[in-house]
Amino acid sequence: MRSEINGSKVLVRKIRKKSSNNEAGAPSKGKLIASVANGMRDNGKNMGLILACSVFLVYGFGVLSSSSYLPDIGPRVVPSYFSRSHLGHNVNLARDEDSRPPAPVVVQNEDSNPLSGIRALVSRKKNTKLVPDSKWPVSVLDSDKDFETIIHPGDFKTEMSVPTFWSPPVHNKKLLSRDSAMQIGSCITADKNGNFARGDKCPKHERTIFVAIASYRDWQCRYTVESIFLRARYPERIRVGVVDQIIDGEDDVCNVPIEPCGSKPEQALCKYKAQVDNYEMEAQLAVGPVFARHIGHRLYRGEYYATQSDAHVTYTQDWDVDIIEQLENTENEMAVLSTYLTDIVGSIDSDTGKSLRATRPIMCNTDYEGSAQGKYLRHGSQPEGKPSIHGMPEMQPFWAAGYSFSRGHFVVNVPYDLHQPMIFQGEEMSIGIRGFTVGYDFYAPERSVCFHHYAHGNQTPGRAKVKHFWENSNTYAGTGVRAMKRVLGIVHMNPEVDPSEWNHEDEDFYGLGNVRSTDTFFKAFGIHVEEKTTEHNLCSFVASGVMHREFQPHLRSDGMGINYDEISYQYQDPRAKKKLNKKKH
16 A cells, blocks of 8 residues: 655555454454555554653653763664654564554664674574474464565665565575475474474374465455365365555455455355465565565465465365375475466366366476577476376476475475566576475476466456556666576576676575586486577477486485486487488488
8 A cells, every 4th residue: 555645655565364353345453564654654643642742752852862871782672663764764664453562673773784684594593493383373473573674676775574484495405304304394283292393194184285376466366265265175274375466445455355254254265364364565566476476485384285376276176185195196205296277268167166177287398588688498388188197296397386386395495586576587497496406306287276367268358457567667677687697697597697797695595405406407408508599399208208207216215306316317309319310311
């Protein structure tokens, strides 16, 4: 929400949790508001408070004068409900409007050099347990300490209050141990010692699922949330985190029920409202899906599984049981199921909610393309067909942002990068390669558990009215070019660019693992980063099931990923070989 007070802009972030009697469109009781004020006090302060404060003015001046002679004791702590105009900052203040008191904001002295939120999080490893304790139910609103201030990556000045990461990456630049992996992932019931992180001893139907959704002014977002809960067999173990980029008063809010709960109490957003954390962000601050999904990863709170999908998706009946069964059938703790979703048209039985499809897409088609941001790999249309491998998902080389399902530690170990504004193409290869180097393996689901609403056919009118983040392109002009150098630089895909040309901030946090090299990835799947070319027809190796049959047997005995030290395969286009042989003859 944006307003203007005497010419100063006030930006508002909100995390909404609806009260039990909240109706559609009514204000939320437990919403957390973070305002960014540039020089002015909230216009809602009443005159009585101002007059009361004036009574203590002389007294306060005396105290302030006396305190000025005291020795400096470091940062000052200022309650977050005070105006910040005198500090010369554009500060994002967070406060919860229910029974919890406002969190104090630490104001550093001008000569101090405070740790950034990321560096502070990593530095706490030495003094605290690496993996936080799990609990259920859970919300980012459970503690005021669950928020920190970051600088907006597009304008480099607006300070935003965002959830802290639940945990820093835990891979420590080496293969994740099974014991470490089992420490991440909550169960809806605790063991006899009160521990919710029960590892694989937690019954499958009690394992929690986090669903991350990044939505930009999308009216279908709350319909997506409805299908997530109402078509799950065990909705009590699901928690949804939405990054809702909207214009207040113009766009639908993703966690507000479609109809009043009084008339339709069976709606998911009425029954399961406490299991939705909706981070509202002003649409004018949107700088693409990477930043939105970065905040989405910050909403994660230790769930057993983690899902990512678009905001205009419909899920199938019992999707939660189905996708967990598929993931566990890989017997690979490091497996990530990911794909471009099939169109919703003709895909779901309207009576049963079951899928009507016997086919599914598989990620194997990519090539270089160029733009003002440079040359990068972009995934094209993916082949859809009946699986070549039965009884489990099929191995593939690439990861897709539109749908991803994994153990929760994937979100912990491969968080979205804060420093990549105005990036649309390039995010998938970045996450995929980073995940590969940490030790994760990608699979195409054997069965689709959700379907996408594309803007064609009879869906065109509804989808055409949805805006896109690039309506902010002029505001953040130039930031995407710099960010793309970082995207490619971190994963070693622009060796021709001097490393001094891109931002290396927090690179250890958002960087590569050390289980496999990027060179191993490029050679295995026919990518030539110097020439900016690929070996074509990779799908003949992937969709046929050859990759799966060759690579899956190298799964480590403890299930902690495929051992690429045992694999020397280097893909070459078989059609190019045939053409070369013909020329020789």
